[in-house]
Amino acid sequence: MTALLVDTSPVTGAPSPVRHRAGGGLWTAVRTNRKALTGLVIFLVFCLLAVAPWLFTPVRHPNELQFLPALGLSREHPLGTTTLGQDILAQLVYGTRQSLVIALVAGLFATVLSVLVGVSAAYLGGFADDVLSMLINVFLVLPTFPLIIILATYAGKGSLLVILVVLVLTGWSYGANQLRAQTLSLRNRDFLESARVRGERRSYIIVAEVLPTMTSLIVANFLGAALYSVLTAAGLQFLGLGDANSTSWGTMLYWAQSQQALQSGLPLWSLAPGLCVALLGASFALINYAFDEISNPALRPVRRPRARRRDSGGS
Amino acid sequence: MRFVLRRLGFFVLTLWAALTVNFFIPRLMPGSPLQALRDRTHNKLSPAALEQMLTSYGFKPNQNVVVQYLDYLQNMVTGHWGVSIGATLGEPVTRVVRQALPWTLGLVGTATILAFALGSLIGIVAGWKRGGRLDALLPPVFVVTSALPYFWVGLLFILVFSVWTGGLLPSDFNYDPHLQPSLSLGFAGNVLLHAVLPAGTIVVTAIGGWILTMRNNMITTLAEDYVRMGRAKGLSNGRIMTTYAARNALLPNLSGFAMSLGFVISGAILVEYVFNYPGLGYLLYNAVQNTDYPLMQALFMLFTVAVLVSVLLCDFATAWLDPRARAKG
Numbered sequence: 001m002t003a004l005l006v007d008t009s010p011v012t013g014a015p016s017p018v019r020h021r022a023g024g025g026l027w028t029a030v031r032t033n034r035k036a037l038t039g040l041v042i043f044l045v046f047c048l049l050a051v052a053p054w055l056f057t058p059v060r061h062p063n064e065l066q067f068l069p070a071l072g073l074s075r076e077h078p079l080g081t082t083t084l085g086q087d088i089l090a091q092l093v094y095g096t097r098q099s100l101v102i103a104l105v106a107g108l109f110a111t112v113l114s115v116l117v118g119v120s121a122a123y124l125g126g127f128a129d130d131v132l133s134m135l136i137n138v139f140l141v142l143p144t145f146p147l148i149i150i151l152a153t154y155a156g157k158g159s160l161l162v163i164l165v166v167l168v169l170t171g172w173s174y175g176a177n178q179l180r181a182q183t184l185s186l187r188n189r190d191f192l193e194s195a196r197v198r199g200e201r202r203s204y205i206i207v208a209e210v211l212p213t214m215t216s217l218i219v220a221n222f223l224g225a226a227l228y229s230v231l232t233a234a235g236l237q238f239l240g241l242g243d244a245n246s247t248s249w250g251t252m253l254y255w256a257q258s259q260q261a262l263q264s265g266l267p268l269w270s271l272a273p274g275l276c277v278a279l280l281g282a283s284f285a286l287i288n289y290a291f292d293e294i295s296n297p298a299l300r301p302v303r304r305p306r307a308r309r310r311d312s313g314g315s
Numbered sequence: 316m317r318f319v320l321r322r323l324g325f326f327v328l329t330l331w332a333a334l335t336v337n338f339f340i341p342r343l344m345p346g347s348p349l350q351a352l353r354d355r356t357h358n359k360l361s362p363a364a365l366e367q368m369l370t371s372y373g374f375k376p377n378q379n380v381v382v383q384y385l386d387y388l389q390n391m392v393t394g395h396w397g398v399s400i401g402a403t404l405g406e407p408v409t410r411v412v413r414q415a416l417p418w419t420l421g422l423v424g425t426a427t428i429l430a431f432a433l434g435s436l437i438g439i440v441a442g443w444k445r446g447g448r449l450d451a452l453l454p455p456v457f458v459v460t461s462a463l464p465y466f467w468v469g470l471l472f473i474l475v476f477s478v479w480t481g482g483l484l485p486s487d488f489n490y491d492p493h494l495q496p497s498l499s500l501g502f503a504g505n506v507l508l509h510a511v512l513p514a515g516t517i518v519v520t521a522i523g524g525w526i527l528t529m530r531n532n533m534i535t536t537l538a539e540d541y542v543r544m545g546r547a548k549g550l551s552n553g554r555i556m557t558t559y560a561a562r563n564a565l566l567p568n569l570s571g572f573a574m575s576l577g578f579v580i581s582g583a584i585l586v587e588y589v590f591n592y593p594g595l596g597y598l599l600y601n602a603v604q605n606t607d608y609p610l611m612q613a614l615f616m617l618f619t620v621a622v623l624v625s626v627l628l629c630d631f632a633t634a635w636l637d638p639r640a641r642a643k644g
Contacts (some may be wrong), residue, residue, distance in 0.1 A: 035455055035587035137325065138332045141577075141626060145584055146599055147336075151605045151613060154340055231464050235585050238466055239600065254469075262474050271474070274467030281462035289458045289527070299531055 010259045029294045036294070038216035039286030051200040064246055077269050083259045091252055098160070098248035099280060102233045106167040107226030113172040114221060116164055118179030119184070122187065123206055133180060148232060152241045157289055159243065163236060175221035182217055183210060216295040223288040227281050234277045249273035301314035322630050326623050331388075333619040337612055338387050342380070391616055397609035399602075408613045411598065416580070418489050419594030422510050423583045424576070426517035431572050433524040438529025439561045445534065453526060461523030466585035469516040473589070476512060485509045487591045494511070513590045517583060521575070532564035539563070564635055573629030577622030 030036045049056060058068075065085040073080050079088035089206065121132035148166050155162045195205050211218070215293070236242055237250025244251060256262075256270035293299050353365060390396070396408040441450045477486040490496070491507045513596035536542065537560050545555045591597070595614060602610040 010385070035458070042398065064577075074570075134325075134328065138329050141329055141574075141619065141622045142333055142336070143578060143615070143622060146618050148617055149584070149603050150340060150615065151597065153606075227462060231462070234464050235466060238585070257470075262470060262478055267474050267478075269468055271467075274464060274470060278463045278467060281464065282459045285458045285462035286455070292531075299534060 006075065022100045025088035030290070032141075033293060034149045035286045036290030039283040039290065042279055043287070044102055044162065046096055046276075046283070049093055050170055053093045053096065057087070057090040061087060062094040063245065073268075077218040078270055083261070083264065083266065084255070088252075088269055088272060091247060092249070092276060095273065096250045096276070098246060099233070099250070099277065102160070102164065102167070102248075103226040103230045103280065103284070106164050106229035106233075107222050109164075109168045110171040110225040110229070111166065111175060111218060112220040114175030114179055114225075115218060117172070118176035119183050119206060119210060121176075122180045122183035123202070123210065125187075136173050136176045136180065139170070140177060140214045142170075144170045145232070145235070146282045148236060148237070149241065152236060160246070163242060164234055167232060171228050171232075175225060178217060178221065179214065182214055186210060186213060216291060220288055220291055223284045223291070226253045227284040227288070230281050230284070232278060234274075236257075238315060249277050292304065293294060318634065319631075322627055326627055330488025330619065334388060334391055334616060335384075336617050338384055338542055352490070391612070396613040399610050400605075402605055406420065408609050410593070411610060412617065415595045415598045418592065419580050419583070419596065422489075422513055422519060422592060423579045423586075423593060425510075426514040426583075428574055429514070429527055430518045431568075431575070432519035433518070434525025435529045435565065435568065437522075438526040439533055439556065441475035441526065442530040442537065442564070443556050443560070445537075450530070454530065457523030457526050459523075460519060461521075461527070463520055465516055465583075466589050468470040468520055469513065469586055470507040472512045472516055481604070484512050487510060489592055494611050506520060509592075513583075513586050513592055516586050516589075528568055528571070529564065532567055533560060536560045557591040566633065569633060569636075570626075570629050573625045573632070574622065578618075580621045581616060603643055 027252075030040065039304070048231045054060070063086060067085045067087060069081060069085040077087050077089065079092070080088055083090075116134055119135060121129045121136070148170055151166045151169075152162060155166070177197045192205060192209055195209050200209075223306065233242075233248075233252040234253065237246075237248060238253040238257065240254050242250055242254070244254065250273075251271040253270060256266070256273070259269075261267065261269040337361060385464065392490050394409065399408050399411055405430075437453065438448075441447075441453050444450055472488040476484045485508060486489070487509075489509055490502065491509075494505055495503055542555060542559050545559045550559075580595050583594070584600055586592070586599040587594045588600050595617070599611065599614045600606070
């Protein structure tokens with residue numbers, strides 16, 4: 001059952017020698033790539049918002065109904081208030097944390113799972129590979145969003161933990177598929193052969209020899225999984241399958257929709273959190289795309305002789 | 316032949332796995348369907364009637380799990396999907412599904428095909444004119460659009476084209492509720508008008524991915540020897556672009572396209588929700604809201620079958636179009 005989807009899946013980037021420029025070279029590459037820089041700046045701004053929300057708004061309890069409802073834009077309320085009497089900017093600022101946590105945690109665990117399954121499937125081979133790649137393929141074709149909705153409903157609406165578990169469960173298979181394909185292509189390379197001849201343990205070979213050569217692919221997978229998690233979590237909360245009392249962008253969207261924000265002249269209530277989701281998603285996508293360019297020089301924009309010379313010197 | 320058998324084997328195995336997941340999720344999770352049903356009907360129905368209702372979709376709480384499971388598998392495969400116990404109480408699930416299916420197929424199917432065709436075309440041109448104005452502008456723009464939450468794009472469209480313009484384009488339903496469905500031109504126009512915003516939402520968010528992958532495939536293909544050979548032979552640029560480079564660059568995208576066709580019937584839940592469009596996705600959302608387990612199970616199976624069928628077709632298509640894939644088996 002060796003994977004119908006594996007053969008056709010594009011493997012991002014050739015197995016390039018990322019190892020050699022893991023330090024300063026990578027930083028240079030990120031700095032000279034405008035897409036990477038833009039993505040990184042957006043991401044860092046959101047990190048700051050998540051860590052220190054009190055720096056950006058005087059409101060301390062964003063969910064409390066403490067203001068007059070449906071106020072327009074003013075100095076006290078730069079984005080106005082909701083029809084329930086909450087400050088929109090404050091909700092937005094305090095909501096950053098949950099969205100970011102969902103992105104990073106779900107992205108991280110999904111990536112770990114896909115590395116574990118994908119790499120071990122390819123490296124172990126034989127029966128283990130058949131079973132594991134079957135598992136990957138099943139998860140790959142299961143319709144994700146319906147599954148998420150059903151899971152979230154059965155598991156009881158709300159808790160952040162449920163959303164995280166569901167996102168990880170449904171988000172790992174794509175990466176596992178790619179990593180498996182990449183590991184298969186590495187399996188019979190000389191440097192792994194020599195490690196085997198040296199008598200190294202399997203675990204050592206996987207951790208110290210195979211994984212480092214796939215750093216760029218793993219990072220790309222993490223960014224992809226994080227992007228997927230942000231968008232899906234927001235969609236889930238928008239549908240009302242999250243905790244309606246939590247402070248997050250998706251929950252804001254849910255309340256805005258149920259209070260008819262668009263039709264009642266408060267478009268910002270709905271647009272602002274959506275824009276934040278979009279920006280965070282875009283930052284992951286931009287970094288990911290730039291990473292693709294860095295690890296696969298053929299895709300880079302042309303007409304940049306200076307940057308190219310420096311890169312080819314580094315690799 | 317071996318190739319066909321392997322693919323069919325995968326098809327059956329995956330379908331079985333999906334059905335099994337679908338069977339065990341409600342039974343492993345906290346909260347029982349019986350209780351949910353009792354709450355929903357506010358104890359108006361007698362326990363016997365509830366029992367009868369649950370039995371009709373194969374959920375017999377007191378029976379051995381193995382027997383339940385086998386019954387369920389048989390019912391799903393033979394099309395005995397039971398009776399809806401949600402908003403459309405008492406209606407056969409098959410009829411409910413049949414009413415919603417054409418709307419989803421029409422709307423999301425057309426939008427998906429449109430996005431793929433347009434995206435591939437733009438990607439081919441962008442990759443061919445490497446470093447041109449189009450190529451400099453497109454990738455960053457579409458990296459961003461493909462990361463947009465698509466329900467939000469829908470909201471934006473509603474705001475701009477419906478709210479601000481005083482209802483220029485309708486933002487609700489599949490046709491005006493006062494119209495009677497008929498085969499007239501006016502009715503068809505009304506349906507099309509109602510499809511513009513949801514379809515536009517899908518195209519805008521889906522097209523970016525196709526453009527980017529197509530562009531990247533194109534760039535990789537243009538470096539191949541057979542393209543250089545074509546140039547050396549003195550072929551026209553148009554010929555090299557279309558029949559040499561684009562045809563080969565399109566192949567890897569074909570499987571992605573097949574997958575996205577498979578996800579058509581399930582993929583646009585949020586768009587259908589935002590626009591109150593009565594398709595399958597909206598149906599699933601309602602089924603979830605009303606704990607309509609039979610409907611949910613039938614829909615989930617349909618969604619899985621759709622993906623599997625399109626993956627299967629894509630495999631055969633790729634094997635037919637690309638001898639290299641055939642050789643790998």
